[in-house]
Amino acid sequence: MQHIIDRFISYVIIDTESDANSENTPSTNKQWNLANKLVEELKAIGMDDVSIDDKAYIMATLPSNVDHEVPTIGFVSHFDTSPDFCGASVKPQIIPNYDGKDIILNAEKNIVLSPNYFKDLLLYKGQTLITTDGTTLLGADDKAGITEIVTAMEYLIKNPEIKHGKIRIGFTPDEEIGRGAHHFDVEKFGADWAYTMDGSQVGELEYENFNAASAKITFKGKSVHPGYAIGKMINSMLIANAFINKLPQEETPEKTKGYEGFFHVHHLKGSIEETVLELIIRDHNKKKFEKRKELIEKITKKINKKFEKQFGENIVVTEIKDQYYNMKEKVLPVKHIVDIAEKAMKEIGIKPLIKPIRGGTDGSQLSYKGLPCPNIFAGGHNFHGKYEYVPVESMQKAVNVIVKIAELTTKEIPVKN
Template sequence: MISKEDIIKRFVSYVTVDTESDPTSDTTPSTAKQWDLANALVDELKAIGMEDVTIDKHAYIMATLPSNVDHDVPVIGFISHFDTTPDFTGANVKPQIIEDYDGKDIVLNAEQNIVLSPDYFEDLLLYKGQTLITTDGTTLLGADDKAGITEIVSAMEYLIANPQIKHGKIRVGFTPDEEIGRGAHKFDVAKFGADWAYTMDGSQIGELEYENFNAAGAVVKVKGKIVHPGYAKGKMVNSMYIATEFINSLPRLETPEHTEGYQGFFHLYSIKGEVDETVLEYIIRDHDKGHFEARKEVMQKLTDELNSQYEREVITIEIKDQYYNMKEKVEPVMHIVDIAEEAMKQLDIKPLIKAIRGGTDGSQLSYMGLPCPNIFAGGHNFHGRYEYVPVESMIKATEVICKIAELTALKNSK
């Protein structure tokens, strides 16, 4: 059995190390403090008996658990990231452990009246009677994705301690800067040497995902003319008004707060404006490649129309693709999803196969030649003060890793 106490101890040791990444940095990792946990993980992997433990100059960690069978088995991998999002502070995390959760409000911080309530976060009720790890209300928790690292290290330790569980060669990888979209940028797929892998970076227990958004970013620059407002008639052009026209011309209900499931969106996440110039920053998301291309075309056509209306180039737009739906790369090797699904079923976990409304290292890795579905790590309410993770979900995720390894060896035993 995988020990609850060991899982808690390991997880707490990770989340109390600040590893927040920084999108404004041009280094890898983007923050020096990520090295603190990275170096500790290298020491821990060696201590539990992993082989070929390496860390490169960019803090990418890889390690091997050798095969313990005498027949050929595909090499599989498990991957997680050790940075936390810059959306909310990850410094001085003080985890709270809630034993035998009673289904009621959890006071995270009495002084600041911060409450984690099932009235707002209904998923809490799924975990009544379980052990929850929460924040103290002033930081995020870091279950995204230190829960995944906890599960991978714990699974490797368990397999080493239980050689009667048969498995092929397993590779593990831990990456920096996933939260700022760079987790796979310098990942050496050839060095990793796996036939396929799984990111342990999902949320609710049972999640199994092999679809994600196609993604692009758009920067819209609107040029105005600034003159003295007392003498502005016929001369001033207020870029903020033109920017407002652009914003209001896009479909109002095709934004994140109005969409779900497979519905795509335009998301305006930054405005910086003065009379002379306004800059709008958007992300564009859609699971369907055709709809994705159409969304980009809508923004380009709107730019052209407004320029035509003003009879000069008042707007410029730059659209850059960011990542693509990994479904295209995973569907030809669907057996890797089937193995994960079977592993969950054998552990009495109901598989929740759905599309990710976001991105994942697995998307980029799939296009780099490493098909890489995503499996639940157990956390909820990522990127903020209300983040929590049920310990039982982390234990189950650890068991799923072990079972996938076992099933992969078994299916290739003839």
């Protein structure tokens, strides 16, 4: 497992945080540092057709080693990390033979990773964990996935007795800001289907995800001296607060689970004259998703009507943008691709955990671009923060799943015409 540890750490110490405020692709120049390293590494392990385009999308091929026609499959991961928490100067800590007790991430700052709060830790007693030092995220989302794909390809190259068809791999920038698949060339990739290695706990296998939209809502106001403000001042911050209070109070991320959707207010910045509210809208059910967007518009219109005489124009301006849709619609017609992954897990002793994603991956957008793409566990936990960790054994199991899927795909699987 040391090989996996060394490879993973070589990736996470490179800062690849993406930036939603940038219009470039990749959104940050520092993503190139890992992208270029990956290109050289793929060449070094013996991959064919290694390419990187002007937007840092990486593709490579492992040729088939069977003499009959086999579907071309793909494996995809992203190399950017979330801008939600610091991704610079990552200092991974290795915890061998985890004893099930509190892990001191940072004694000076009293930052503790405790199974009393993060109960999943107890699943990995006796295993080797890689954690943060309490000051950054780790980057297992999704550098664990990249580690697993590269390691699996290397293993297949070194063990040609394991039969497989043509395998394509793809690494993308900017997934964490919702753009990972925007410039992914599905035709160039040339796979019949693919899997993103971007899930969490061992066994996760997902082909349902949220329908997603973002909303940016701007509230206007009028500032006058507070001592003489009666009938004149309009405080945009209070209007924004009223808007938030009209949203269903029980339909937030911290109060929902499973298939339940939500509204999530994630940024609010304002003054008397102008306040900007940013939120995301999520629901697995397409009809409920549309109803959520309609509610935002309905609240907007109601507030605008209330202030139309006093303000003279729309006091609330709402912009809603769809981000991605539930991949289930595109995966169900080719359900055998999920069945293969499920069978692969069972054959190597992993209990599949088939459940909806309470989020989205590159796979959701890729599925709508013509590349059906379920999601498989990469092994990490507590993404996007200082409590992130990954068991090394989980990464090894993900490698084994990739290899087994490649092997199973050579056996009586329909070839796309």
